[in-house]
Amino acid sequence: MPLISHAFFGGIPFPQQVEQKSLTAAKPLEDFSPSTLVLSMRQGLGEICTPTVEPGQPVLVGQVVGESSQGIQPPVHCGVSGRVIAVEPRPSADGEEVLSVVVENDRRNLPAPLLPEMTVHEPASHWIARMREAGLIGMGGAGFPTWKKYGAPAIDTVLVNGCECEPYLTCDHRVMLQRTDRVISGALALGRAAGVSPRQIIFCVETNKPDAAHRLKKAAEHAGMSLISLPDRYPEGGERQLIQAVLGREIPLGGLPADVGAVVSNVATAAAMGDAVMGIPLTHRAVTVSGQVSRPANLWVPVGTLFSDLLRYCGGENAPNPAPPAFWQEGKTCRMIAGGPMTGRLLERLDVPITKATSGLTVLPPQAWEEQNCIRCGACARVCPSRLMPFAIDAAVVAGKMPVCQDYGAVECISCGCCSYVRPARRFLATRVTLARNTLRRQMSAVKK
Ligand code: SF4
Ligand code: SF4
Known part of the structure; x- marks a missing residue:
């Protein structure tokens, strides 16, 4: 199996990923x-x-x-x-x-009429229209309407992203293993929408999922597509990082994958496209419930399920075992994160629903540290895949100097969380850089209007 060596700037290896993912990697999707x-x-x-x-x-x-x-x-x-x-x-x-x-x-599962089934001879515009009518958005977390990504004139490669580099999450892993046929038919349909042949469609899977890579490779090659293995390195599955690692193309600042002739879709999106080909709209998705829960699991659930129902179904949160940290007794509750611990969002309440872009619920022990002053070690800049200086943007945000954040390129942040992960001073870097990015983007779009 061809192995691409790490070719994007920054990022971090996660040796503990193996243990974190092993909580659910072998757990089949449960309805x-x-x-x-x-x-x-x-x-x-x-x-x-x-x-x-x-x-x-x-x-x-x-x-x-x-x-x-x-x-x-x-x-x-x-x-x-x-x-x-x-x-x-x-x-x-x-x-x-x-x-x-x-x-x-009402638990009767009474179906609405399906969309008409599609045939291979239909033009690209029909496949793009089907993405929209079947309700497809990026299911890897970005939530961008899928149909908007396709249709650019100069696309020569479709990357189907099965990296799932985020710790704890294994729902894509299970989709690759259990919904292989839909992933394959969906990838071919994505290729038709992009106007490329099967040999221009490449599956990308990290080496920590050999069973999924093996199964998918066999099926992909049978259909004329290929699969590449990538070393485990977070955030390998980020669009920019993946394109750079696999194709050696760097997306210009402020640009899109289509600017370098590529389009990236997650394997779960590909599987949803496989359903759409058969006339089935996107109503369900795979989610991982993991971390400090009694029964970590991969679930197949309807979009709109509440996080509280997911947690209850998995037995609720449990204390760290075998050695609870000292702060566990302080009456703090676990941190509930929508998605994975690196890119996920801390939930303030659990009676909120998952969306099509939600990959899981990660339950982590309470946080027990306080921020300290930056010691200028530069570690955050060395791991930032967007080549930013998180410490400088952090200081500008704290000082309320948003224009300075723009000078430092905060809009290029991909919210990967690498800077927060390495923080020797425990500063909330990713949170502040993301805040700066979102504020600047809002200001820029208001100026455009
Ligand atoms: S990693 Fe933390 S301490 Fe080091 S430069 Fe960045 S903000 Fe400062
Ligand atoms: S600044 Fe943004 S892109 Fe850079 S490491 Fe932090 S979260 Fe990731």
Whole structure:
């Protein structure tokens, strides 16, 4: 199997990944369907959809319950059959109230009519349209509408990202093992949408998943595609890092993968595309529930499942075993993270729903340290894959000097968390650089308008 050597700047190896991922790597996807779904009308980046159903209305599996008025966000489909019990603002994982459709599950799984099945001879525009009507967004965490990525004129390579370099998470690993056929048919469909041949489609899998790589390689090569193994190094699965590592192309500052002729989609997105080819919209996804939980697991759940239901199904949080740290007794509770510990979001409450872009729930022991002054060691800059100086941006944010953050290129931060991970002074670097990035991006888009 061809092995690409580490070719992107910065990043960190995670030797402890093996142990963290081993909590769930061998756990097959289990079906879990909660009694209530909260379908947020904001599933990914950008606009909020408008509900297309009303309280009291019956709904079916696969039925559209929310649609975009501007046509950028794909529609939101329901993953259970039942009855709409509310259409109202509900708290979300990012701390804001978002208009949501709340559905009571009747557990009958009555299906809505499927979309027409697609045939291989259809033009690229039809495959792109299908991405939108089936509700596809990037399922690796970015949440960008998939159809917007495809259709650029000069794409020559599709990278299907199965790196899953984030600690603890193994849901993509299980999708590669258990939904191989859908990943393969979906990857071929992504290639048709991009206008490339199968030999221009490359699967990328880290070496810490040899079983998935072996299985996928066999199936990919049978269909004329290829698979490359990459060394375990976080954040290998970041779009920029992956393109650089596999193709040796560097995306210009402020640019997009299409600027260097590439497009990257996660394996879960590819599997959802495989479903879309058969006429099945995106209603479910794989999530990992891991860390300090009684029964770590990989679950196959409808979008809109509450984090609290995921945790309850997995037996709730448990104390570190065998040696709880001293601070465990202080009455602090575990940190609940939507996604993985590096790029995930700390949840303030658990009665919030997963979206199409949520890869898991990671439960970690409480944090027991305080920030100290920067000692100018430069470690954060050495690991930053975006070649930033996190210590300098941190100081500018603390001083309230946002224009300085722009000079330091904070908009290029990919929120990978590497700088926070190495911090000898325990500074909240990634949080502050991400804050600066988001503020600057908002200011830039307001100027454009
Ligand atoms: S790693 Fe921490 S202590 Fe070292 S330069 Fe960066 S902010 Fe300062
Ligand atoms: S500054 Fe941003 S891109 Fe750089 S290491 Fe920190 S989180 Fe990652």
